[in-house]
Amino acid sequence: MIINMIYIIIPTYNEAENISKLVEKIFLLDLEIKVLIIDDNSPDGTGEMADRLADKYNIEVLHRSGKMGIGSAYIQGFKKALLDQAEYIMEMDADFSHDPNDIPKLVAAAKEGYDLIIGSRRIKGGDIVGWGFLRRFMSRGAMDFSRVILGLKTKDVTAGFRCYRKSMIAKLPLDKINSSGYSFQEELVWLTERLQGKIKEVPVIFNDRAKGKSKLSYKEIFKFFYIVIKLRFTSIKKYYE
Numbered sequence: 001m002i003i004n005m006i007y008i009i010i011p012t013y014n015e016a017e018n019i020s021k022l023v024e025k026i027f028l029l030d031l032e033i034k035v036l037i038i039d040d041n042s043p044d045g046t047g048e049m050a051d052r053l054a055d056k057y058n059i060e061v062l063h064r065s066g067k068m069g070i071g072s073a074y075i076q077g078f079k080k081a082l083l084d085q086a087e088y089i090m091e092m093d094a095d096f097s098h099d100p101n102d103i104p105k106l107v108a109a110a111k112e113g114y115d116l117i118i119g120s121r122r123i124k125g126g127d128i129v130g131w132g133f134l135r136r137f138m139s140r141g142a143m144d145f146s147r148v149i150l151g152l153k154t155k156d157v158t159a160g161f162r163c164y165r166k167s168m169i170a171k172l173p174l175d176k177i178n179s180s181g182y183s184f185q186e187e188l189v190w191l192t193e194r195l196q197g198k199i200k201e202v203p204v205i206f207n208d209r210a211k212g213k214s215k216l217s218y219k220e221i222f223k224f225f226y227i228v229i230k231l232r233f234t235s236i237k238k239y240y241e
Contacts, residue, residue, distance in 0.1 A: 157186045
């Protein structure tokens with residue numbers, strides 16, 4: 001067992017243009033890292049490419065039968081990370097919107113004792129590159145809506161670049177999570193705050209994907225608002241019944 005292992009979970013669907021370069025950059029870092037790639041049967045061969053990368057790097061690949069949602073991928077990854085006794089468990093996109101060079105500063109904050117560290121676009125020093133005005137406006141509106149309705153202190157509630165301490169993941173009711181899609185991120189912030197977890201946001205520059213297509217759909221946007229309303233009228237006690 002590697003003590004203080006950093007366990008990076010990367011869900012993929014049609015990321016053949018990105019996954020090899022991303023993995024190479026991750027393993028250039030001078031850290032004890034294991035990567036778990038969870039592929040939802042990508043038609044472009046991402047899963048097979050990940051298998052080849054696993055011959056060279058400390059990577060495990062889970063192949064799923066089809067698109068099952070990013071939330072369900074992370075839940076599966078969290079359970080696997082706990083079994084592997086990883087100390088620091090990270091979420092990361094495969095499309096280079098999250099810079100691998102920012103991994104050390106998220107892990108450093110976890111080592112300071114924070115339970116959830118968010119690579120934040122919404123604090124001083126953080127930013128988004130490549131989004132137009134409309135997308136920025138819609139994103140800001142969705143985040144402000146959820147923060148007000150749910151009383152969240154965290155600013156970037158939808159960020160997908162995160163690091164959890166193992167002890168925090170172990171407290172989460174993973175089998176009771178409502179979200180299978182992108183609203184998963186917001187639900188976990190809500191749960192972490194309700195469980196009195198210590199959250200720190202560190203600034204990162206989010207770069208819109210250069211290759212491949214975004215997976216965000218109108219259906220996922222609708223689910224985001226649905227989950228916000230549902231959580232507003234939910235007691236955390238119900239998760240543990």
